[in-house]
Amino acid sequence: MEDTRTVIRSGERSHNLHETNGVLDQVSSPLRREVLNRSVFSMKPLGSEETDLEDGKLEKDREKSVRSNRVVRIHNQALLSGFAYCISSCSMILVNKFVLSSYDFNAGISLMIYQNLVSVIVVTVLSFFGLITTEPLTWKLIKVWLPVNVIFVGMLVTSMFSLKYINVAMVTVLKNVTNVIxxxxxxxxxxxxxxxRVWAALFLMIISAISGGITDLSFNGIGYTWQIINCFxxxxxxxxxxxxMDTAKQVTKSGNLNEFSMVLLNNTLSLPLxxxxxxxxxxxxxxSTTPLLRLPTFWLVMTLSGFLGLAISFSSMWFLHQTGxxxxxxxxxxxxxxxxxxxIVLFHVPTSLENSASIFFGLVAGVFFAKAKMRERSQS
Structure with a gap:
């Protein structure tokens, strides 16, 4: 679910959208930059050269201090946004795995609907109070967006189904197949x-996915099938x-479609589907028969997963704006x-040396792929 939420809920940002010909470069931040209105010129009285030198020194010291504060502020925001993105994305998939496996909740579609409903409510409230801006959902926009939303819903549903049967580490490795496709x-x-370099990294991903599946001690054919469908x-x-997105922008009132509008559009249309x-x-x-819905703690965990899904959207856009x-x-x-x-540790997943090596191999291949794409992007 990490890549899924990352791609989808941020208008993708999804791990996968940054793979798609510069879509990520279209991402704009929801955060307003702070503007420092500081006067750098002041009237100086006519006087000795010593006074002028002293004022010039104080002015240089002041400018040096301002530059230093700006560097610290930007550095802290980049670090904080990156930390928030990592925590929210990791927590999201772990909480979903906990709900589906530890609680043995057999309604992944219902969990998706509840999470998306939480996102719709929060984004609508923020838009109502003017904290963010969203495009109104017109029939023209809905007609244009509906086909891609069907894929979006199918992606979330298959991700839920696969996560129930496959351990988190293997889901992460198998998601590399998405990069190949x-x-x-x-x-x-x-x-x-x-x-x-890109094709070499993709080849390593395929090898790691195959070897990981062969050595998986908790192999489940149903889960692997759902995950392959999810990759496509x-x-x-x-x-x-x-x-x-290009077509949708033409039917909006502002001629633009920011990430919050895409989050609202995707999640709203996903509810009836x-x-x-x-x-x-x-x-x-x-x-109607499960006793889980009568447990307050279960509702608390489900609500937490909904807020985490939205947190990925906010933190990823913030992090992307602060870095690149x-x-x-x-x-x-x-x-x-x-x-x-x-x-592996939290859910006590049975593993072997061969399977652990395959998982590690796949993760390293993912890092090489990201670096190869970075190099390719810089050369183009």
């Missing part, structure tokens, strides 16, 4: 050619979003390493 799609759809849907979302899927997968009967697409991409890849370790 996306790279091939970019080549055929956008005539984008990747250098040898996630790649499809990344490849489709770019074209849909999710309700339909609830009936298709017969989750309604399960919800290259740093964001690399940190996203490095973030999978502690996530995988935490998933």
């Amino acid at each position: 996306t790279a091939v799609g970019e080549m055929y759809l956008f005539n984008k050619h990747h250098d040898n 849907l996630t790649a499809s979302y990344s490849l489709t979003l770019r074209r849909v 999710g309700v339909i899927l609830m009936f298709v997968f017969n989750e309604v009967d399960y919800l 697409a290259t740093t964001y991409s690399l940190v996203g890849s490095l973030n999978k390493i502690p996530l995988s370790v935490a998933g």
Whole structure:
């Protein structure tokens, strides 16, 4: 779910959108920059040269102090935003795994609907009080966005299903397959050619995914099937979003579509589609009989997962604004390493030396892929 939420909820930002021909470069920050109104010129009385030198020294010291404060402020914001992004993205997938596995909650679609409802409520409230700006949801915009939203819902649902059956570390490694599908799609759809370093990293990802699946002591065919479907849907979302965004901007009142509008649009449209899927997968009967819905702690954990999903959107946009697409991409890849370790330790996943080596190999391949994309982007 980390990549999924990262891609989707931030208008993607998703690990996967930064793979899609500069979509991340379109991301704008929701934060307002603080403007320092400081006067650097003042009237100096006519006097001795010593006075002028002293005033000049004080002015230089003042400017030096201002520059120092600015550096500290920017550095702290970059560090804080990166930390917030890493914590929220790791926590999101761990909390979802806890709800689906530890609580043995068999209604992943309902969990998705509740999380998206929390996001809609929070974004609507923030927009109502003027803290953020969102585009009004017109019928023209909904018609344009609905096809990509169907892919979005399918991506979230399959991610929930796979996470229930597969351990966190293997989900993280298998998500690398999304990068391979996306790279091939970019080549055929956008005539984008990747250098040898990118293809080498993608080949290592495939090897790690195959070896990881073979050595997985808790292998589950159903979970792996859902995860492979999720990889194709996630790649499809990344490849489709770019074209849909260009068309959607033309039907908005402002001629633009910021990330908060995409979060609101995606999550709002997902609610009726999710309700339909609830009936298709017969989750309604399960919800009417499960005792989990009578536990206050269960509702607390579910609500927390909803806020974490939205926190990924805010923190990722903040972090991306403070640093850039290259740093964001690399940190996203490095973030999978502690996530995988935490998933194995917290959920007591049975593993072997071969499986651990495959997981580590896949995570390192992800880092190499991010660095290769950074180099490719800088050369282009």
